[in-house]
Amino acid sequence: MLFNSIDFAVFLPIVFILYWFIFCKSIKAQNFLIVVASYFFYGWWDWKFLSLIAFSTLIDYSIGVGLSKENRPSKRKILLWISIIVNLGFLGFFKYYNFFLDNFISAFSFFGYSINGSSLNIILPVGISFYTFQTLSYTIDVYRKQLKPTKDFIAFSAFVCFFPQLVAGPIERATHLLPQFYKKRKFKYSLAVDGMRQILWGLFKKIVIADNCAEYANQIFNNSNEFSGSSLLLGAIFFTFQIYCDFSGYSDIAIGTSRLFGFDLMKNFAFPYFSRDIAEFWRSWHISLSTWFRDYLYIPLGGSRGGTWMKIRNTFIIFLVSGFWHGANWTFIIWGGLNALYFLPLLLSGKNRQNLGVTAEGKILPSIKEIFQIGSTFILTVLAWVFFRAENISHALNYLKGIFDMSFFSKPQIFPTTILSLLTIFIFIEWLQREKNHGLEIYGNGLLKNRYIRWIAYICIIIVIFSFGGSQQEFIYFQF
Secondary structure (H helix, E strand, O other), X not given: OOOOOHHHHHHHHHHHHHHHHHOOOOHHHHHHHHHHHHHHHHHHHHHHHHHHHHHHHHXXXXXXXXHHHOOOHHHHHHHHHHHHHHHHHHHHHHHHHXXXXXXXXXXXXXXXXXXXXXXXXXXXXXXXXXXXXXXXXXXXXXXXXXXXXXOOHHHHHHHHHOHHHOOOOOOXXXXXXXXXXXXXXXXXXXXXXXXXXXXXXXXXXXXXXXXHHHHHHHHHXXXXXXXXXXXXXXXXXXXXXXXXHHHHHHHHHXXXXXXXXXXXXXXXXXXXXXXXXXXHHHHHOOHHHHHHHHHHHXXXXXXXXXXXXXXXXHHHHHHHHHHHHHOOOHHHHHHHHHHHHHHHHHHHOOOOOOOOOOOOOOOOOOOHHHHHHHHHXXXXXXXXXXXXXXXXXXXXXHHHHHHOOHHHHOOOOOXXXXXXXXXXXXXXXXXXXXXXXXXXOOOOOOHHHOHHHHHHHHHHHHHHHHHHOOOOOOOHHHHO
16 A cells, blocks of 8 residues: 555544544554554555565564573574574565576576576565564564563564554664553644654655656656766756655655654654765665664674774675665665765775764855765765666666766756756755754744744645646655
């Protein structure tokens, strides 16, 4: 079920009414309703894959119970590895089977050996990368004794399948989200209203910005040989905002929806395109995944505590794995490696944590230095996104070659003034709100503090959504 659909617009109020008016007397009843609603929400796409979520839930719940009864290190490690192998095994089969098979055959063909192998017509279950990492966080944290294993199967099931963030995150930690299912939730009007604001802003980002940018990005990327360098650059910029507004828009809707039910989800984006260097960008982009890899892969490998070689090795591992997490294509791995190259000079010079605060905090305009830093970081990001969007490495290289052709100085063949104007307004609003959690948050001082201006903004956004909304498209991260 898509957030940007009539189906969800009907589904959400029904679940909300049942949750607060029918099942409100019991935490277990509310948790059970969440499980039923979440399975219905996911099954609306394809009910057959509900068995994967149920099996993953049962495995990790059982592993947690086993760890609670076992004190021998060797046995605890075996239980941990059972969870890791089962979860990553399912993820590997559905997501990477054909990739590994095709590359295995190609490798032997390169040395003159012919191997027969049949690719399978495998459907990638929506959200499997997200809920797999979420359940793994539970098992690992229980193994590390950072979290007490739960004996409440309904609460654990609700944690795994919580519908707002089930299919595209944020990837919640068990230490943060699971305890919220044990506590009685009280309806808070202020949080619910802020949740509605964030939902509205997320829908604007997805329907107006992302879906419109997608139309032009797809047209240019799919026919890149026919466009000038300036048009190719514009296409890359369109995709840059498409993927940001699509994914962060989903996160906004997920976080806002969770607040309607009394839950707090972690912030997943912090206005990343205003970053002053790549390190700051990665602290602001897909925060739940970046911190997951940091805590469960980068730090256990030694992080940046070792010598120069270890720092380089660990940096490349974390970025390459992050790229591979996104999909079974060498373009994602190249994208990850390119970002590692961007990041490495900052790490080796000890400047990777020099920009920790908000850009131009407390100011209306950035300094000349900050403008240069934001611009250069944005350009590097745009060029890296070309590999992320391209069909293959050859396509990406030809696309980049086309950008730096002499035709770069010509007028773009596609120049949609309407979407560019909306994009400019969007960037302006995000800049004004960059010290807040989302584009319509009114906490503290700001333009939206005035009630009349706020309601004018709401009405304008709703009108723009219905007037300029692009053709309905799935969220881009459903494929990951």
